[in-house]
Amino acid sequence: MISADVPDIIIGRLPVYLRALNLLLEEGREIIASQELADKLGISSAQIRKDLSHFGEFGKQGTGYEIKYLREQLRKILKVDRELDVALVGAGDLGHAIAHHGNFDRNGFHIVAVFDHNPQKIGANMGRFQILGSESMPTVIQEMGIQLAIIAVPADSAQQVADILIKAGVRAILSYAPITLNVPSKVRVQYIDPVVHLQRMTYYL
Amino acid sequence: MISADVPDIIIGRLPVYLRALNLLLEEGREIIASQELADKLGISSAQIRKDLSHFGEFGKQGTGYEIKYLREQLRKILKVDRELDVALVGAGDLGHAIAHHGNFDRNGFHIVAVFDHNPQKIGANMGRFQILGSESMPTVIQEMGIQLAIIAVPADSAQQVADILIKAGVRAILSYAPITLNVPSKVRVQYIDPVVHLQRMTYYL
């Protein structure tokens, strides 16, 4: 597993492989060949084998991959073989849906703090969380050593929130705000903008 | 605008350009050079110019791009210069957040029908929508001529929902369900899985 520098595009596919393996395990499957996995994901089997080869040898010739084993390896590679704390900023409809979305917890991502700047909301409960004021973000994030954050605030405050998060030590941000964030290169950002996703498909209508 | 066959990866960037142009217009800007836009988006100016060149000539040497004009052209190219009807399947927390997310309407995507299969929910109101039963999906979608759908149901019913939608005439699906859908090649799918997005970043922690 001497993974010098693996292209980001490959890292991006590993979670999709992992998700498929989880599903196969739930179905009771034990072994899978790259070809069958590829068919399920709509990609080529060579790509799967090549992607995995960046990290080691996980299969067996003539047989395929032991699903449980490959899953554990992928979880280690992606560093999701552990529990991770996540901060959520924004307690609106979207924040509410995120906070209650069981898939995060089920995958080891635990929302441990919810922030909002609306005085009406601060101190109130959103599900099992008490909403904290934005001004406490730096200290709470620093003291809890939180490295992951989700931004679910409107576009016009997203950059400001990102700046505060990064200063407090956050190293990866999942942003639902419809703007491109300006961040230092050591910080990773992923965007979810449903409008952009829809607009990527209307071209083909 | 003789756009024979433009690579999908280029189509995928156009909505991001469009979003940035909208923001610039809101700020009162009238002209922008590819270099400044590139800096804002963290990409190269050559890429922006090359991407646009697939569709025509939209800029002026020595000056840059007239933002309003370029925006209109991009809207036409992406076919978002019109109002589009969208069906939403799934009236849980996520569906609720989607239905109330003003950004869809603001960008011409109008949710016109919300479906759920939970008898407890059918007939109830979710905001301004009355929730329809799943069994009415085929007829409602066909009769309204809906081409776009958003899937916000659990993984285990997503494929079944997709099959019904496609049979009813839907041509593009935005899926929040954490599975890879199996669809005919004429149907476009985009996925939003926040867990996958987070897992794409933990590798770098």
Added chain:
DNA sequence: TAGATTGTTAATCGATTAACAATC
């Protein structure tokens, strides 16, 4: 005109795939 920036070409860079020896 002088300066700036586009649109486009050609070169570079990187990703995907076909194919097959190795091997279970």
Added chain:
DNA sequence: TAGATTGTTAATCGATTAACAATC
């Protein structure tokens, strides 16, 4: 052993970028 599938190489394919003539 015979059959199947991996891991890997080399070739192909496609995307990005540097550079500059054209031109506003």
